[in-house]
Amino acid sequence: MILSRYERMIAKRYLLPGKGEGFIFLVAGISLVAVMLGVAALIIVMSVMNGFRAELFDKIVGLNGHAVVQGYGGRLPDWQSVLKQARATQGVTHATPMIEQPLGAIYQGRFEFALVRGMTVDDIRSSPTLTKNVKGGTLADLKPDSGNVAIGSRLAENLGIQVGDTITIFNPAGRTTPFGTVPRQIAYRVAAIVEIGVYDYDKAFVIMPIQDAQTLLLLGDVVNMIEVQTVNADKVGQILEPLAAKVAGRAVITDWRQMNASLFEALAVERVAMFVVLSIIVLVAVFNILSSLIMLVRAKTRDIAILRTMGASRVGLVKIFMTVGVTIGALGTAAGMVLGFTFLFFRQGMVNAIQFVTGQNLWDPSVRFLSELPSKSDPIEVTVICVMALLFSFLATLYPAFKAANTDPVQVLRYE
Structure with missing residues (x-):
């Protein structure tokens, strides 16, 4: 929209306060x-929601793969042949055997639920989800028959x-003994403590x-399952699909969406x-x-009539009031972007500060799965939010602008 100099x-x-126009x-x-505030709230919430999904996906898929081939009854006796077939499937980038079993952990008389996971040494040392989140010790000590294990940080705390x-x-x-089943208890040395960032795993x-x-x-x-990574999650x-047909009757394939x-639906x-x-x-x-533009039009009715008598066109008046409204919307949108991204940059510090002042735990990992507030901004979503705000602002200017343009100068100035 091109404006002339006088427009x-x-x-x-009209954008600046005049005498007696403080309320407007x-x-x-x-x-x-x-x-x-509206734009900032949308940017913050959508970025946090995207961050939740991205963090959960990265951590869960980083541990469980894109899918698992799980044997019936939790046992996969011919896992070598299934592993070979999985690796030969087009689109599969990585396949490895894995054992996972819920058991119990005891330390000095204290008992906690434990999820025991058996992985190959190469997988333990090459998994970014594990290697990048070691809080103590080293994963290099985890070797077969060494008696060493790594445990989650929350389990270690508990x-x-x-x-x-x-x-x-x-x-x-x-x-099994003549006196019944004797539970098996084996002691292991804790060689490393890891904090994956997902509460259910860390505990x-x-x-x-x-x-x-x-x-x-x-x-x-025997193993429980084969973990599979693909080129596209x-x-x-x-x-x-081809692998599912080959293992039918021996195992079932469950992907990350089903697990x-x-x-993710929630x-x-x-x-x-x-x-x-x-x-x-x-x-x-x-x-x-x-509402502010309607009040401005009513306050400037005499000025509008004078401009019309001086030769101002209806189109010119429409452009003036549309410019005022769109400018307010554009400035608010720009300020909202700055406020939103500033909050996202300092998000964890702000959460910690609020927790310190109120004394309340606003970010309980046991409820919110992740140990920190995540964020991932999508440029397309941010663009949609800004365009939506500007479009709404533009539509809001139409009625006041056409109302001003249709002002009859004769009726306004008759008694002047």
Whole structure:
């Protein structure tokens, strides 16, 4: 929208407070602040929701792969042939055997639930999810028959364990004796403590070489499952269709969406709901722009009539008032972007500060899965939010602008 020199001058004059126009300027300022808060809230919430999904996906998939080929009854006796078939499947980048079994952990008389995971030594040392989150000790000490394990940070806290302490793993399915089944208890040295960042894993994980897990669970040369990574996580079902046909009757394939369906579906629904609810804030702010422009038109009725008698066109008046409203919306949108990204940059510090002042735990990992507030901004979503705010601001200017343009100077100036 191209403005002439006088149109720019008048639009600028109407944006600044004049004598006796403090209330109109106050309403316009409130409108700007409302747009700013609405845009900032949308950017913050959508970025945090995206961060939740990305962090959960990276950590969960980093530990469990894109899919697992799991044997019936939790046992996969011919896992070598299944492993060979998985690696030969087109689109599969990595496949490895794995054991996972819920057991118990004991330390100095204290008992906690433990999720024992047996992995190959190469996988333990090459997994970024593990190697980048070691809080104490070293994963290099995890070798077959070494008696060393790595445990989650929350499990270590709950049991009061430090690196070098001995933890006892309790397996209720022990050996059968004439007097009944004797639970199996084996002591292991804690060689490393890891903090993956997902509470459910950190509070239970006990990671050991797969050979040690087979010995603990009396499995022999048997594993529970084959972990599979593919070239595209979103197309994992399509990629593994040929493998599913080959292992039918021996095993079942479960991908990451099925393993965490309720969690990711809840995030998707909440994400849409939050976007709709917070968009209403922007809509309310736009109505403030509408009301401020209507008051401005009523206050400037005499000025508008004079401009019309001096030769100002209807189109010129429409452009002036549209420029005023869109400028308020644009400034509010720009300020909202700055506020939103500033909050996201200092998000964890702000959460910690609020917790310190209020004395309340606002970020309980046991409830929110992750140990820190995540964030991941999507440029497309930010663009959509800004365009939406500007579009609403533009639509709000139409009625006041055409109302001003249709002002009859004869009726206004008749008694002047």
